Amino acid sequence: MKNKYFVIPTQIMKEKIPNVHFVYPLTSFSVGFSHTYELEDLTENDYGYINKILDSKDIEKLKAKKEKLKHLKGIIFEDFGVYQLLKNENTIEKIFFASHANCSRLTVASLLKYMDKVILSLDITVEEIKEITNIDPERIILYTFGPMPYLYSRRTLVRNYEITLGKKITKELEITEPITKKNFILKESDDGTICFDEKMLEARELEKIKAYAYFLNLDWLKEIDLPSWLKDFEEGKPLLNTTTGFLHQKTIYQLPPRKED
Numbered sequence: 210m211k212n213k214y215f216v217i218p219t220q221i222m223k224e225k226i227p228n229v230h231f232v233y234p235l236t237s238f239s240v241g242f243s244h245t246y247e248l249e250d251l252t253e254n255d256y257g258y259i260n261k262i263l264d265s266k267d268i269e270k271l272k273a274k275k276e277k278l279k280h281l282k283g284i285i286f287e288d289f290g291v292y293q294l295l296k297n298e299n300t301i302e303k304i305f306f307a308s309h310a311n312c313s314r315l316t317v318a319s320l321l322k323y324m325d326k327v328i329l330s331l332d333i334t335v336e337e338i339k340e341i342t343n344i345d346p347e348r349i350i351l352y353t354f355g356p357m358p359y360l361y362s363r364r365t366l367v368r369n370y371e372i373t374l375g376k377k378i379t380k381e382l383e384i385t386e387p388i389t390k391k392n393f394i395l396k397e398s399d400d401g402t403i404c405f406d407e408k409m410l411e412a413r414e415l416e417k418i419k420a421y422a423y424f425l426n427l428d429w430l431k432e433i434d435l436p437s438w439l440k441d442f443e444e445g446k447p448l449l450n451t452t453t454g455f456l457h458q459k460t461i462y463q464l465p466p467r468k469e470d
Contacts, residue, residue, distance in 0.1 A: 213422040214439070215285075215350060217242075217258065219432055221250055226436055230422070232256040232285060238263075238271065241358065241396045241403030242428050248277045259286040260306070261400050262363060268294065285328070292323065304328060304350065306424075308358050317341050321348055328424055331357055331410060332460045339418055346419045353412045354442070355426025357454050359393065360404035367397040383407065411451035413442065 215230045222231050231254070233246040238259040251257060257278065261267065268290045271278070275294065278284060283302030284291060295301055305311070305320055306328035320327050321344070328350040329338055342349045367382045382395040392407040409429070416423055425442075427433070442448075 215256065215422055215424045216435070216439075217355070217426045217428050218435060219244060219427055219430055221246065222435070225254070226439070229435075229439070230254075230256055230282070232258050232424075234258045234260070234428070237261075237400065238267065240361065240398055240401045241356070241405070242398075243396075244428055248274055248281075251281060253280050254282055256283045256285055256302075256304075257281050259284065259288065259291055260308075260361075261288070262361070263288045263290045283325075296323070302326070306350075308332075308361070311341075312337070314341050314344060317349070318344055321345060326350055326421060328352055332455055334459055335414065335418075335456045338415060338456075342418055342420050347421050349420050350422045350424050351412070351415045351418065351420045352410065353415050353423040353425060354448075355410060355424070356429055357406040357408070357410040357452065358403050359406065361401065362403075363401040365397055365399070366402040367395050406452060406454070408450050408452040409448070410454045411448055412453065412456055413445065414453075414456070 213228045215232050217232045217234065233251055233255055234242040234244070235257050236245040236247050238261050239245055240261050248257065263271070271291070272294060278295065279298055279301055281301055283304055284295065285304040285306050287307050292303060295303060302325045304326045305324040307330070309330055309332055311317055311320065311327050311330045312333050317327055326348045329341060329352065331352055338351065342351070367380065368378055370382070371378050380397050384393050384395065385391070386393065394405045394407050396403055396405065
């Protein structure tokens with residue numbers, strides 16, 4: 210049996226693909242995407258995606274679209290305000306995906322009391338993912354391919370930097386961390402900025418773990434033939450410019466004590 214996927218494509222998909230749920234970042238409610246979509250363009254088979262941290266005005270805008278939201282198959286979100294708005298709507302599937310929060314058994318078990326499903330954080334190792342997924346494999350989704358975010362800010366960091374230095378205003382900036390020489394990409398919209406790894410997370414090995422589905426964010430890719438791309442992905446064909454992130458390297462939460470000379 211083939212895996213089930215949640216896929217953020219590079220464009221609106223009119224045709225159905227077996228075992229694929231399409232996810233579309235919603236315009237004005239999502240940050241860090243090359244493509245966003247109007248709620249009116251989605252169908253009852255689609256999932257909307259909201260990763261913006263919302264303020265009161267955003268909640269009011271979303272509330273005005275509540276009836277249209279209810280016609281979607283589901284909504285993937287990071288702000289609890291979305292849950293509060295839709296918690297009594299049983300027809301729409303509510304999936305919680307906090308990029309840096311769904312990291313422990315206790316957190317995920319607590320969230321599953323309220324959410325239909327959760328997507329695990331990208332900040333944990335394979336061993337930790339296995340342990341957490343065992344809580345309820347039929348309600349946990351694993352992120353297996355796509356841009357890897359490190360930082361999110363509601364501020365327009367790229368614009369502020371370029372204005373300060375008198376540079377041309379852009380929406381995207383590549384920076385290099387001076388100590389490790391590691392490269393990052395900052396992607397900005399009017400709703401904020403996200404700092405990504407320059408490489409895509411490639412975590413196909415997680416498909417060996419029993420889970421409800423696997424999440425693929427293809428937003429950064431050029432136009433592709435999706436069925437062919439998925440076939441190659443499932444067959445394990447190599448992908449360029451990828452990283453395994455923290456799958457085999459624990460996140461550093463605190464630097465070790467400095468050694469005396």
